[in-house]
Amino acid sequence: MQRRFQHQTLKNLFSVLHQQQDQILLRKFSYSSSVSNSAETKVQQDETAKCPYHQQKQEKILTFDDLPGPKGLPLVGSLFDLMRASNGIQNYFSQLVGDYGKTVKIKLLNKRMIITQDPDLANEIAKQDEGRETLEPARKFKVERGLPQNPVESYNYEDWYDMRQLYNIAMRPEFVQNVIIPQLTELNSEFLQYLTKNLAYDKEKDHFELQNGTRVVNRYTFNSVVKVFMGAKMTDEAASKLSYSIDEFVNLVVVFLDNILKLQNGSQLYKLFKTKEYRDMENGYELGLNRSKECIDMFDKGEYAGKPRMKELIEERASKFQDNKDKQLYVNVVLSSFLMAGVDITARTIVVLMYRLATEKEFQEKLYQETVEVFGEPTLDELTSENGLTITPETLKKLKLCRAFADESLRLNHIIKSTSTRQLSKDIVASGIKIEQGTTVMFLEDPARYQQWVKKSTEFIPERHERGSDLAVPKTFSGPFGKGARKCPGERVAFTEIYFALINLARHFRLSHSNGNTLPPLNETTTLGYLDMNKYHLYFKPREHLAEYFEQLKKTQAKH
Ligand code: HEM
Incomplete structure (x- = not known):
């Protein structure tokens, strides 16, 4: 021993x-x-x-020392303030911007950090330097096992670009048209069916209440990633063959990602010996990769490759690698990472969107009307058939209000206020500030802090996304998916899922929630914010074309 x-x-x-x-x-x-x-x-x-x-x-060029910010303690800087931030790290950073101005300096141990809400500065930095803060604990995990590192697990001077090229496949506009939309449209009825299965009738209030809401959205986002990348439907039958439940998978990933961030921002002791926190993270990562692989292997066969799916496109890109990399291992790591990164965050975003829809009664009717103009009257078939409503790139383009509504929901209530964390790979001067190599820069996008650039920034106004609106968000803003070479490669998959969920909800239901006419507040004490579905209840009333179907459902539920 x-x-x-x-x-x-x-x-x-x-x-x-x-x-x-x-x-x-x-x-x-x-x-x-x-x-x-x-x-x-x-x-x-x-x-x-x-x-x-x-x-x-x-003469006006400022240095790190010239920037405003909390003084902090000797050696540790503001580390204890950050650890004590009871309102969550995101709010702590946002508060600093509120207290000191749009660009703030902070020291954490020997780390120099800048938090900026200035979109012009963020834009200039993103253009000049592609460096990103390395997730050291995750890197250690991969290096010890000789596994290919994700871009965020590599140092800036290492070759992260080859791997990133594989991720970028999911961002190519032609694949949105040829892969993402055609694959995801086949999940439209499934989304409605899961929802319906989890609606419980409340006789007194004459509406249905959503039960297990988190499970419903987790399942939808998990199935969406599987569909886009593997071309297969994760039916109940297929899911029962997995050695785990999809909820278990999502929870596992949430916990180990959170552990990575805690280790990253904590005492760094794990670098000296494997602390309990490190071992927990390690076990979680290992299990996450194995479970993703189990799911990928299930649909690896040619029979699912009939319709273009991302898997082959990623493999094709990997075949162009110049050196002797184990290409299949790279592809597997990319597919697993897409599954692990793509489920929980999108699910949380869809939850917020559902409550937003339930808050905006007037918009519900306008969105409904828009879908009727584009697709015609809704039918029961969209719920009961194998694939549901067919949405094509052409019909999607016509749904301008739906798009604006989703965009505005993501802008105003996105669950992560710091969209990108860069670590500079060289000294640069941006917007009159000299920033030294190694400095960590966090791009913040908090509507409460950017009134200066966006009029009525804390109000929900989908029309601001119409061309020429004087309430528009400047192009320099990145939005929730980050910006530049490091931005979220799953953006187009995520947005399509969100968009389709909105169309289906608006077309078939009238929604309300237990917080009256105000969107329930987001809990932001965790790394990613979330809307607590157990605390705030979500209610559904089926539209007229579903009346008969739901009458039957009431009767069945009454019997049980
Ligand atoms: C609403 C949903 C989503 C949001 C708000 C979101 C946001 C983000 C953000 C802010 C980043 C870091 C960007 C940066 O450092 O500049 C990121 C990275 C990433 N996202 Fe997403 N994401 C979402 C959905 C997805 C989905 C559905 C997938 C997979 C299909 C995905 C896969 C990834 C991956 C693999 C990375 C790491 C990229 C790298 O290491 O270079 N995301 N995401």
């Missing part, structure tokens, strides 16, 4: 030393690049020094 411990400790020390070596290499690398950068900067400075306008402008 003693010897095992010593061996393990030595191994850990060795691995920390390795990491330190990595850091030295990183510094060496960035030193040489900053040498060439500074040579270029010198030429530019010589040029600009001749011009009085630039002389004046140059």
